[in-house]
Amino acid sequence: MSVKTKKKMAPRDNGAPDHRPNLHPLMLKNYGKWDYHEKLRPGLLLYVAESGDKLWTVRAGSPRTMSIDTVRKICDLADKYAQGHLRFTSRANVEFSLANEDDIEPLMEEIRSVLGFPIGGTGHSLSNVLHTQGWMHCNLPGTDAAGSVKSIMDQFINEFVTDDKLPARVKISASCCQINCGGQADIAINVQHHHPPVIKPQGVGICELPKVVAICPVAAIRPRQGDDGKTTMEVVDEKCMYCGACHGQCPTMEIRDANTDTLSIWIGGKNSSTRKGPSFMKLAMWGLPNNPPRWPEVGEALQTILDCYKSSAKQYERMGEWIDRIGWKRFFEMTGFPFTKYHIDDSVSARSTFNTSTHVRI
Amino acid sequence: MSVKTKKKMAPRDNGAPDHRPNLHPLMLKNYGKWDYHEKLRPGLLLYVAESGDKLWTVRAGSPRTMSIDTVRKICDLADKYAQGHLRFTSRANVEFSLANEDDIEPLMEEIRSVLGFPIGGTGHSLSNVLHTQGWMHCNLPGTDAAGSVKSIMDQFINEFVTDDKLPARVKISASCCQINCGGQADIAINVQHHHPPVIKPQGVGICELPKVVAICPVAAIRPRQGDDGKTTMEVVDEKCMYCGACHGQCPTMEIRDANTDTLSIWIGGKNSSTRKGPSFMKLAMWGLPNNPPRWPEVGEALQTILDCYKSSAKQYERMGEWIDRIGWKRFFEMTGFPFTKYHIDDSVSARSTFNTSTHVRI
Amino acid sequence: MSEKEIKAKTETPMLDELKTGPWPSFVADLERYSEKKPAVGQLLGQLEQSYEDRWNYWQGTVLNVDGYGGGVIARYSELGEQYPDIAQFHTIRVIPPPGWVYSTEKLRELCDIWEKHSAGIMQLHGMTGDILLLGTDNKTTFEAAEELMEKGWDLGGSGPALRTLACCVGEARCEAACFDTMALTKHLTDNYISELHRPELPYKYKFKLSGCANDCAASMQRSDMPVIGTWRGAMQINQDEVGKFIDDKGIEFVIDNVLTRCPTNCISLKGKTIDVDNDNCVRCMHCINVMHRALKPGKDRGATILIGGKRTLKIGDTMSSVLVPFMPLKTEEDFTKLTDLIDSIWEFWGDNGLEHERIGEFIARVGLGTFLEGIGLEPDPQMINQPRTSPYIKFEELTGSKIDGEPEHNPAVSNEEGEMAEKAI
Amino acid sequence: MSEKEIKAKTETPMLDELKTGPWPSFVADLERYSEKKPAVGQLLGQLEQSYEDRWNYWQGTVLNVDGYGGGVIARYSELGEQYPDIAQFHTIRVIPPPGWVYSTEKLRELCDIWEKHSAGIMQLHGMTGDILLLGTDNKTTFEAAEELMEKGWDLGGSGPALRTLACCVGEARCEAACFDTMALTKHLTDNYISELHRPELPYKYKFKLSGCANDCAASMQRSDMPVIGTWRGAMQINQDEVGKFIDDKGIEFVIDNVLTRCPTNCISLKGKTIDVDNDNCVRCMHCINVMHRALKPGKDRGATILIGGKRTLKIGDTMSSVLVPFMPLKTEEDFTKLTDLIDSIWEFWGDNGLEHERIGEFIARVGLGTFLEGIGLEPDPQMINQPRTSPYIKFEELTGSKIDGEPEHNPAVSNEEGEMAEKAI
Numbered sequence A, B: 001m002s003v004k005t006k007k008k009m010a011p012r013d014n015g016a017p018d019h020r021p022n023l024h025p026l027m028l029k030n031y032g033k034w035d036y037h038e039k040l041r042p043g044l045l046l047y048v049a050e051s052g053d054k055l056w057t058v059r060a061g062s063p064r065t066m067s068i069d070t071v072r073k074i075c076d077l078a079d080k081y082a083q084g085h086l087r088f089t090s091r092a093n094v095e096f097s098l099a100n101e102d103d104i105e106p107l108m109e110e111i112r113s114v115l116g117f118p119i120g121g122t123g124h125s126l127s128n129v130l131h132t133q134g135w136m137h138c139n140l141p142g143t144d145a146a147g148s149v150k151s152i153m154d155q156f157i158n159e160f161v162t163d164d165k166l167p168a169r170v171k172i173s174a175s176c177c178q179i180n181c182g183g184q185a186d187i188a189i190n191v192q193h194h195h196p197p198v199i200k201p202q203g204v205g206i207c208e209l210p211k212v213v214a215i216c217p218v219a220a221i222r223p224r225q226g227d228d229g230k231t232t233m234e235v236v237d238e239k240c241m242y243c244g245a246c247h248g249q250c251p252t253m254e255i256r257d258a259n260t261d262t263l264s265i266w267i268g269g270k271n272s273s274t275r276k277g278p279s280f281m282k283l284a285m286w287g288l289p290n291n292p293p294r295w296p297e298v299g300e301a302l303q304t305i306l307d308c309y310k311s312s313a314k315q316y317e318r319m320g321e322w323i324d325r326i327g328w329k330r331f332f333e334m335t336g337f338p339f340t341k342y343h344i345d346d347s348v349s350a351r352s353t354f355n356t357s358t359h360v361r362i
Numbered sequence C, D: 001m002s003e004k005e006i007k008a009k010t011e012t013p014m015l016d017e018l019k020t021g022p023w024p025s026f027v028a029d030l031e032r033y034s035e036k037k038p039a040v041g042q043l044l045g046q047l048e049q050s051y052e053d054r055w056n057y058w059q060g061t062v063l064n065v066d067g068y069g070g071g072v073i074a075r076y077s078e079l080g081e082q083y084p085d086i087a088q089f090h091t092i093r094v095i096p097p098p099g100w101v102y103s104t105e106k107l108r109e110l111c112d113i114w115e116k117h118s119a120g121i122m123q124l125h126g127m128t129g130d131i132l133l134l135g136t137d138n139k140t141t142f143e144a145a146e147e148l149m150e151k152g153w154d155l156g157g158s159g160p161a162l163r164t165l166a167c168c169v170g171e172a173r174c175e176a177a178c179f180d181t182m183a184l185t186k187h188l189t190d191n192y193i194s195e196l197h198r199p200e201l202p203y204k205y206k207f208k209l210s211g212c213a214n215d216c217a218a219s220m221q222r223s224d225m226p227v228i229g230t231w232r233g234a235m236q237i238n239q240d241e242v243g244k245f246i247d248d249k250g251i252e253f254v255i256d257n258v259l260t261r262c263p264t265n266c267i268s269l270k271g272k273t274i275d276v277d278n279d280n281c282v283r284c285m286h287c288i289n290v291m292h293r294a295l296k297p298g299k300d301r302g303a304t305i306l307i308g309g310k311r312t313l314k315i316g317d318t319m320s321s322v323l324v325p326f327m328p329l330k331t332e333e334d335f336t337k338l339t340d341l342i343d344s345i346w347e348f349w350g351d352n353g354l355e356h357e358r359i360g361e362f363i364a365r366v367g368l369g370t371f372l373e374g375i376g377l378e379p380d381p382q383m384i385n386q387p388r389t390s391p392y393i394k395f396e397e398l399t400g401s402k403i404d405g406e407p408e409h410n411p412a413v414s415n416e417e418g419e420m421a422e423k424a425i
């Protein structure tokens, strides 16, 4: 496919920057030839190559959203200690790789003092919370994400800076609307709507009507002739399941409600195929107030979940595996969270979530 | 609810006969107080009560369909050796319970010589095949069941009369139509239709039209005005999935076809919650000819399955558990059965059957 | 379809092939018996025709014994001309003693009645659990039924009714049994005998009772309401016997056949003893089956009540699922609690179920949550394997989020008309 | 909804609460930075308003760089009057080096460009994997983009297009990696750069690449096509290290944390060594993770290609499922095999997919069987956990049952009119 180009325009379609020049020299040298790694202490791993080369990696927690100034400070440290290279992890942490063991302590010191970043997130820790735009940039959010992440990480800083206090790695995500750009996780915090979308009168007409009608998974939206003769929409409340898909398609379909939206906690999601394979996250608790700036009710619920997890899970048992083993009954008992009819799946494949065995814990 | 009764009518609503007078005296005496059992040899178990009482149980294979003469001969043996009592198992085998060890040999001898029944079906055996009416009595069958059971049990008599040649208990069922009154089993043989029902013209009108229309799971049946002005039905071929539900409701909807119906083999069904819990049976092979009187192609396929199972399953591993462990890939490789697109679920919950992990065997 | 002329068979070459081989032959048996009952010979003739044509010659019809709406499966032959003695050839379903136990006296009584009135064929037993008596006509059906009932027997279920119950041998001979399957089978049969005889439910309803999770009554997929024995609290462990077992079989055997087979990994080995995490034992029976001299179900016993199992028609196979995790089933009051539950289920299903809709299909249609509300049972996490994964929840509750002192209404949305087209990005 | 007047904030008491605590505060950082860039202060003001109202004040719009159909997420503020510097406040998505590795030189270059043209906020990284640069207006967006591209950077994906790829660190630093995640990320990005920039697919398409089953790129539920490393043949076992591990940790630890955790129970203990049933090892990585000095992936390495993962919209969460169990990914030819597969998928989906229908939804709608036919891939039992359970199969094949010498047609069905009503029994 050819691309229209204008005079004086910069080159197009550059593609991905080459990783090789961006790699730490020891990573490039020993590329594909690593032998083993060792967890030395929280936030510090040693990678040993087949060649015998050693590389120490220091991991620090980052707020993800940063000013240019902060990013430059990170670069300064990388230049000073990490041979002018650094990387970010898939959970938005910063990693400095060091060729010299002696640099570990000074680097750690400066990470803490200059950047104000904590060191940890390795091993069986609660690593950085994946999160989304929130009120800072998205057009759909019902809550903020960066703020709740800050609150969560403040609360669980000890679980970040240690690597053996938890049974296994704990991955949390926080999203600002039900779409959940933050993704599945051991624990996810998500927005929950409690009524069908309200159609904002002033907006009708700006969206492509057929597209809005088509996006509704349960065919709850239908075109309607307005009083003024213009075609508008209506929502069949009985059918609507408050999913908000229409809102993403057309801002007129206002699904959010500052008064009635709540937050839910979902747990047991897992991407790794390690042991039993990936799993979706399941509803643990709904109806938590959307309470900025620190969402204390969410923090409390997380504390409860993590306390129970710590006290009862076996080593290497991810959140969902732990609950699979002890059973959801015990989970609800231990946490004291109410089990309600809303916890029971009501989709077409609901039957596949039923306990179709005599396996009970009594 | 009161019941209309006429003069001279026998009593109604008797309910279930009392089991107690029908129980072997030692079973009645030690009711609820059994301590343990021992597998002495194929077809012979010893039950020891807390009281110390011993009861030997001899199990014999039965064809289920019997003349009164045969049933009386069974009674004769029970009178002679089993204190005038007997029972049938949930797989239609006959069980004689003996108070005296000395009676075991003579009873076994007479079971074989007088009844012509084999002794076995206990432990890790292939027990009697559960089956259904077939051409002997039902109005829906596409094949016979008693006949195919006879053929199967002739073929696998060794697996019936031994109790340690198989990794675990093997339960087979054979049904005469897709309804499968024989039920889920480790291996089930079932009829398969290859086209929509053909409406028999002479029959239209005998059934309640709305009921026939209503029973179709995919709404493929609709009323149609016939040439003669009478309301008849038509089937939308694109929608119809050849399920035959309409045929059960109305014999006019002829789903069977002696020329194109085939037999399928389904495996891995399990009712017990032992270990991983119950499972449905899954399609292993389709397109086997419906070939009376001995259905040799079915026998061959069963032989293949059982040979593979024997050679590869671990002890206590039921058919489905074995395949779960080795994976369906290996199953199809070992058996040489073709894996086709028809093996892939296409129902609304099809996604739940996909391999949503990286777990592969390569 | 082409017509072809069918003649009454005098030879049965295909069926004859079923007379050979080590397994007892129903053909040989019936052939012998046909000397007494010519109908049986004709039955074999029609069967031979079916074998030849791979086609069936029975049509269904309806025949009811006075006061009953079911229990007889009536058939007439399409080849009635060729085989007049089986022109009508009905089956009577008879309720057996729970657990299919017989004194020869009672079984002989059945034989006598049946020989007198019919072609004299018995199937022991039907897949639902009935005694199936084959071969009466429109008249002898009634005679046989009357005589059966005279002697205390009763007809089994058919149609949209409670069906004949079935249970495993249970406490009568099995040390694993956690409740009295036979007594409860009798109790439920007698208690609901009217529902069994007079079809008034939306559709059929089957109970099967197993004394433990081994489910020897194969109830999970074959009954609308399985009742399956289980226990509360700790399993009984005889550590001496455990030690003997380990000595006898070796430690690898125990790891490979017991420890690694536990569905919840809740057994651990401590030297020559084992430790069971009873909180996480799901009463699956496996370890008990393998080490049954050493392990036994706990002492506080009862049953799990499940619901919704059936075969495929319409919505696909349904497996039963947990309704009541544990119910003691010892006393009259225990039994009453169970029948109260059944009553409320039948009432809600009766009021709202569609025709030919079994309880599993009904629950799938209305949703388990609604069903529980309808029958007045609290949701219990044991009913499910896992909570919902879909965030689309149809709450009836509006609020929950309101925080004290916060604005009562949503802030005004911008008054500007959207000037630029919005696109999903 | 009631209107209320909104004033520009000079104080941000709620946000200020987010400045305390041990975790680095984006509020504190941005507040400091607002001294350089007033827009950032206004951003905090509007954010404070959102915190107060629990309401959002951004509207979406569309803005495209010449030659591109995506890569810019354009926003205008509903409070543009109060906060003029963020009236337009767009994000540019920039493709990072695979694995998010940077030389400080390149990262500083990015900082310089961004500081020059925008509010100067960076998010490292977005959930899809992009470098997110926040804070340009309708004009500076283009200036920044031109300069970025001048320096060799490129815009990320948005809309119904291929999205920016993400991968784990892989061979660059991880001994578990089974293929070169970075090289393939670069290859696919470059190969499909046009599809990434010009939205022409039915909907978004995401790749995420993980070097092994641990899936550190979290690809299974977050990408339409995960590529996950695996191996063929035997795992590498160093039995000396096994022995050391057992000595060190004890046998119970090995049973409880390795043996019983293997999803296919395929590890057995033989004294101080272990035996892996490689045929049944499903390459889950667990034992290797725990005993990584003793165990390593096998030597013949490649990847599993999966398909269909995404979040909930419309049909509920979908998890990716296996499409190609094993594909070597070493040579150019290997890469070409993969892109051939992708091409055929995009073609079939492109021709038949609905608007806003992701590949997982598409497969759910047309059926996996049809999909495989459409892309010309043979069905493989590894694609599924289990074959169908429903007997209702829509065969295209008619025959199969015909037996030599048997009648060509069904026997005639009885001519008699059904005289009695048929009832389901």
Ligand code: SRM
Residues within 6 Å of the ligand: A037, A039, A045, A088, A089, A090, A091, A092, A093, A121, A122, A123, A124, A127, A128, A168, A169, A171, A184, A185, A269, A270, A271, A272, A274, A316, A318, D099, D167, D168, D169, D170, D173, D174, D175, D176, D214, D215, D216, D217, D218, D289, D290
């Ligand atoms: C750096 C990073 C990859 C990257 O390219 O950025 C990474 C690196 C490692 N991961 Fe990971 N994982 C990283 C994100 C993930 C993710 C994705 C995520 O966090 O969203 C997952 C999948 C999560 C899920 O299931 O949804 C992940 C699942 C694992 C697992 C499997 C855990 C399990 O048992 O399920 C292992 C194995 C283990 O723990 O031994 C693992 C192991 C490792 C090892 C030990 C691999 C190695 O030999 O280097 C590395 C980490 C040392 C440590 O202790 O943290 N890593 N790891 C990511 C760090 C994120 C962070 O900053 O916290």
Ligand code: SRM
Residues within 6 Å of the ligand: B037, B039, B045, B088, B089, B090, B091, B092, B093, B121, B122, B123, B124, B127, B128, B168, B169, B171, B184, B185, B269, B270, B271, B272, B274, B316, B318, C099, C167, C168, C169, C170, C173, C174, C175, C176, C214, C215, C216, C217, C218, C289, C290
């Ligand atoms: C007699 C009978 C119960 C009855 O009331 O009639 C019965 C009796 C026993 N069963 Fe059973 N089972 C009987 C049908 C079943 C069924 C149902 C079926 O066959 O359709 C099942 C469930 C099948 C399924 O999953 O669909 C069944 C699943 C078991 C199991 C669990 C097997 C497993 O691992 O999944 C055990 C435990 C064992 O094998 O140690 C068991 C164990 C036993 C024991 C050992 C229990 C005991 O202590 O007495 C008894 C048998 C001795 C033996 O070796 O056969 N019995 N057993 C049934 C004999 C049928 C026959 O003639 O072959």
Ligand code: SRM
Residues within 6 Å of the ligand: B131, B132, B133, B137, B138, B139, B140, B179, B180, B181, B182, B183, B248, C060, C073, C091, C093, C125, C126, C127, C128, C129, C130, C131, C132, C156, C164, C206, C221, C222, C223, C309, C310, C311, C312, C313, C314, C358, D424, D425
């Ligand atoms: C006789 C028997 C087979 C046998 O040879 O043993 C049988 C025979 C019939 N079954 Fe059945 N079913 C028999 C046990 C079963 C079972 C197994 C069980 O009960 O444990 C099942 C599977 C479990 C279940 O209930 O789903 C079974 C599932 C069906 C179905 C499918 C129901 C469904 O919802 O999927 C039908 C068709 C229907 O109900 O519309 C059916 C319908 C029939 C009918 C009434 C056919 C009809 O609609 O006209 C058959 C009458 C045959 C006859 O001439 O006697 N039969 N049927 C079994 C009853 C004997 C007895 O009373 O003891």
Ligand code: SRM
Residues within 6 Å of the ligand: A131, A132, A133, A137, A138, A139, A140, A179, A180, A181, A182, A183, A248, C424, C425, D060, D073, D091, D093, D125, D126, D127, D128, D129, D130, D131, D132, D156, D164, D206, D221, D222, D223, D309, D310, D311, D312, D313, D314, D358
């Ligand atoms: C920026 C980002 C969140 C973040 O802060 O990191 C994001 C932001 C948005 N996502 Fe997302 N998604 C982002 C990663 C994800 C992910 C995770 C991933 O890619 O790994 C998911 C879940 C996985 C998936 O693809 O399903 C995700 C699932 C969605 C969906 C739901 C799609 C679905 O089929 O269920 C939508 C709505 C849609 O597509 O209609 C959506 C839509 C959006 C939109 C474009 C909202 C809209 O429709 O206008 C958001 C723009 C916000 C903004 O102002 O920039 N976003 N979104 C992530 C992209 C940054 C980047 O390019 O690196």
Ligand code: SF4
Residues within 6 Å of the ligand: A132, A133, A134, A138, A139, A140, A141, A142, A175, A176, A177, A178, A179, A180, A181, A182
């Ligand atoms: S989760 Fe929702 S509100 Fe948040 S960034 Fe994604 S689409 Fe926007």
Ligand code: SF4
Residues within 6 Å of the ligand: A196, A197, A215, A216, A217, A218, A219, A220, A221, A235, A239, A240, A241, A242, A243, A244, A245, A246, A247, A253, A255
């Ligand atoms: S919220 Fe979801 S279900 Fe309701 S109208 Fe909108 S798209 Fe349809």
Ligand code: SF4
Residues within 6 Å of the ligand: B132, B133, B134, B138, B139, B140, B141, B142, B175, B176, B177, B178, B179, B180, B181, B182
């Ligand atoms: S399986 Fe079908 S044909 Fe056979 S008895 Fe049952 S309903 Fe009749």
Ligand code: SF4
Residues within 6 Å of the ligand: B196, B197, B215, B216, B217, B218, B219, B220, B221, B235, B239, B240, B241, B242, B243, B244, B245, B246, B247, B253, B255
């Ligand atoms: S065979 Fe099944 S799908 Fe086809 S018309 Fe009959 S009931 Fe409907």
Ligand code: SF4
Residues within 6 Å of the ligand: C168, C169, C170, C171, C174, C175, C176, C177, C178, C210, C211, C212, C213, C214, C215, C216, C217
């Ligand atoms: S189900 Fe349990 S109690 Fe009943 S016979 Fe089987 S093993 Fe015994």
Ligand code: SF4
Residues within 6 Å of the ligand: B275, C261, C262, C263, C264, C265, C266, C267, C276, C280, C281, C282, C283, C284, C285, C286, C287, C288
């Ligand atoms: S009964 Fe089952 S769940 Fe309980 S300890 Fe034994 S094997 Fe484990």
Ligand code: SF4
Residues within 6 Å of the ligand: D168, D169, D170, D171, D174, D175, D176, D177, D178, D210, D211, D212, D213, D214, D215, D216, D217
């Ligand atoms: S996915 Fe595997 S290869 Fe990639 S970083 Fe994680 S452990 Fe290493």
Ligand code: SF4
Residues within 6 Å of the ligand: A275, D261, D262, D263, D264, D265, D266, D267, D276, D280, D281, D282, D283, D284, D285, D286, D287, D288
């Ligand atoms: S990699 Fe996983 S499946 Fe393979 S042996 Fe190890 S634990 Fe078992």
